[in-house]
Amino acid sequence: MGVPLRKNVQFQLLWLGGAVSQLGTTITSLATPLLVIALTGSPFQAGAVGGARAAALVVALVPAGVWVDRWDRGTTLVWSQTVQAGAAAVLAATILTGRAHLVVFLVLAVVDGVCSAFSGPARATALQAVVPKDQLRTAYAQEEARGHAARVAGPPLGALLMAAGRAVPFVVDAVTFAVAAVCAWFAKIPARTETRPRQKMRHDVKEAGSWLWDQKGLRNLTAVFLVLNLLGGATLLPVIVLVGERGGTALDTGVVFAGIGVGGVLGSLVAPRVALAPGRLVVLVLVVFGLCNLAMALPFGVFWPFAPLAVTAVVTPLINVAVSALYTELVPEDMMGRLDGITTLASRVLTPLAPALGGVLAGAMGGGPALLVTGALVLVTALVAATADLSSPRRSSPASG
Template sequence: MGVPLRKNVQFQLLWLGGAVSQLGTTITALAAPLLIIALTGSPLWAGVVGGVRAAALIIALLPAGVWVDRWDRRATLVWSQTVQAGAAASLAVAILTGHAPIAVFLVLAAVDGACSAFSGPSRTTAIQAVVPKDQLRTAYAQEEARGHAARVAGPPLGALLMAAGRAVPFVVDAITFAVAAVCAWFAKIPARTEERPRQKMRHDVKEAGAWLWHQRGLRNLTAVFLVLNLLGGATLLPVIVLVGERGGTALDTGVVFAGIGVGGVLGSLLAPRVSLAPGRLIVAVLVVFGLCNLAMALPFGVFWPFVPLAVTAVVTPLVNVAVSALFTELVPEDMMGRLDGITTLASRVLTPLAPALGGFLAGAAGGGPALLVSGALILLTALVAVFTDLSASAPQEVPPRA
């Protein structure tokens, strides 16, 4: 019997750093679009900035995966989070000095997205290195709980910090990334036991891609996750616009988005007890997402979207934990970084369009109609998924993560 997870100092340091940095990210995830809309008067610009960040992340995913498989994962995690701290601090300075045109938001969003491409697989491989296999499912559930707990506190805290000063949320974000970098530095992540031969990056990517290509049913799941990530990501700005249309303040918007965290924490507690295959779970997630998007448009007041967002968030950790555990079980350790990048790329390649799509729909038709459109499209995807063979994905396949 190994050391209990709660006494695993290395994992808890990684978890603490991730929790703090994710809190900062959720603070600015609301503060940034609110500030951009206030400065430009356009939800579309807020969507474009979000799209640029997602595009930078996607472009950097494959080289980041190769890098993580080749080099020191602890150093990669430390430096990527240090650069993110610098980017957030730079944005805060630009806002404080009154020199924050939209170009500054675009450039720093790209820097943050590219760094996330390196920190993501670095964290994944680091956790697998310090947690025994029989504890990984519990560790992934704790990771999910971390993220959703941050979503409970982050949005209302972001709104409160915005009220204290437009630059304050970004100062806090910079501090959280710095704390995460320190935690990663002190975590004793073991070095790899074998040195991989230095080959061209193209060869490394091709090798991992070929391994993944031969996993049955992956293409069907990739398509489903692709649509889910696109349409799910397009709902953020319509919800912000909807709350504003109903007379809500920035703090009201933060409270509404805290519903995602509340539901996510509950789902994280349930996740270790759910044994359904990822294919069945993703169909359930699509149905819940679609119905909840439609429900948010109901005219029940400013805070009503809190409820559908919370319900949606309950089912998300179930899929993420099941897929992460399956991914760890099947993927060779020396391919983990590359396959993390490839599967993330395959399932999120359209996400740069999501914020712009949500901003366009909300700007053209309003928050409610935009949510009705996205909800209908998600339900249509669920209908297609019902008649698509997703059952073969487990336990022999590695689906992409949502």
């Protein structure tokens, strides 16, 4: 066994940078729709901004994955986070000068989405490079804990920062991305030991896509994640609207969404010890998520949705860690960037519609009924997943050259 993770300086720098930048992202993930709704009075326009970011990420994912396999992954990570810092700073400046119109939010959301398409696979391959295989499951669990800890502090902190000034959350976001870029630079991610022949992008994508298609279990899991991500993303605005309908403030909304972080941290602590197969885990996650969506609509007050959100978040890290470890075990290193891009694209291709869907449902029927609709759809998905073949895929993998 190699150096313990707590003494692995490269991993800890990546972890620290990711923790800081994810805190900034969770701050603005609440601050952005709240600000757009305050400026326009339209949940749909707030959803359009989130949809623009998701659409840009989806469109850029596959070419970004190919380029990450070809370029220096450390440099890619540094530059993508640097550009994100600049975009957040520009948005803060437009807010301060009174020029933050909807078009500005849309354009900068697209920039952030494209950068995320590069930083995601770059980070995935960087972790694989600096963490020994026998420690990867624990590393993924720590990554999950980092993300959910950010979700504990981010929403209420975002609401408090908005109270201090509408531009403040975005200034903080810019600083966090800058810190993440510096951490990635100091981590000195090693270059690949083997170089692969340069092929046309179409060849690289086809090779990785064919590999995924041959893995029936992964293919079906990806289809389930496609629906889960769509319906999960569609719940954000209905929850915001529900809290507002019950008389809650922006700070109250932040406290409610902190439930995701609290539950996620608890789930991350037990994730490395869970031995259930990914197929069974995903059905469990769907059932819990669907029931919790229904439960949020119960008329128990402003802060009640905190509890169902926390319960949902407890089971989410279990499937994330299990699937991440499975991919690391199966996917050749020189294909990791492409596979990360392709699977993320396949599982998120509908997520650009999620914020708009949530906005339309919440605007048309209110927060509670919208959550009843999404919850029922998730439970139907769970029933379909329970009858599908989600067994573990073949352990053999084709040559990637």
